[in-house]
Amino acid sequence: MKPTGFYKLSYQYISIIKQLGGKYSDRKDRPIYCCFQDKDYANIYWAIPTSDAEHRNSVQLNRIQQFCALPDKDIRSCYYHIGHTNRIAIYKISNVLPVTEAFITGEYTSQGTHLILRDEKLIAEIRTKLSRILFDEKRHPNKYEQHITAIYSYLVNT
Numbered sequence: 001m002k003p004t005g006f007y008k009l010s011y012q013y014i015s016i017i018k019q020l021g022g023k024y025s026d027r028k029d030r031p032i033y034c035c036f037q038d039k040d041y042a043n044i045y046w047a048i049p050t051s052d053a054e055h056r057n058s059v060q061l062n063r064i065q066q067f068c069a070l071p072d073k074d075i076r077s078c079y080y081h082i083g084h085t086n087r088i089a090i091y092k093i094s095n096v097l098p099v100t101e102a103f104i105t106g107e108y109t110s111q112g113t114h115l116i117l118r119d120e121k122l123i124a125e126i127r128t129k130l131s132r133i134l135f136d137e138k139r140h141p142n143k144y145e146q147h148i149t150a151i152y153s154y155l156v157n158t
Helices: 010-018 058-068 119-139 148-156
Strands: 007-008 029-037 043-053 081-084 088-091 098-101 102-109
Touching: 007 010, 007 043, 010 098, 010 148, 029 058, 029 098, 029 119, 043 119, 081 098, 081 119, 119 148
Parallel strands: none
Antiparallel strands: 007 029, 007 102, 029 043, 043 088, 043 098, 081 088
16 A cells, blocks of 8 residues: 555455444445554554545535634544545545555546545645544544544454
8 A cells, every 4th residue: 555545445344343333334435545654553554534525515515614624722623624636525534544455445546547645735734633633542542433443453453
């Protein structure tokens, strides 16, 4: 896996999340953004589900924008990030998933090419928010609906 690349998750991984008590309700073959490699386990990557902003109605977009506009010291300001890849995308940062290559079914492509985020400013903004979410998760294990800590422990022990 390449950090800053986009990939597709296997259905097996989604079933593991549910077995561990987490929630992951996305039924689409949605891309996940591979943000960076874990500092302690090189085979684990931190991946953020993404969504096309065009598929959101105005109420949903306003809600996401309200979260993004909260003061920086409010952890909820890190839940989402709106950026541009090949189109306007919503990064669902609080839905971050630790993942290994074993649970990736392939690269997410756009016009036949592996989609890779190259905007250094956007990458830095997402990483900053992700670092805050992971710090919050470390203080409050399994706070987020997907149960980040349980998934991470599962991956470390398998």
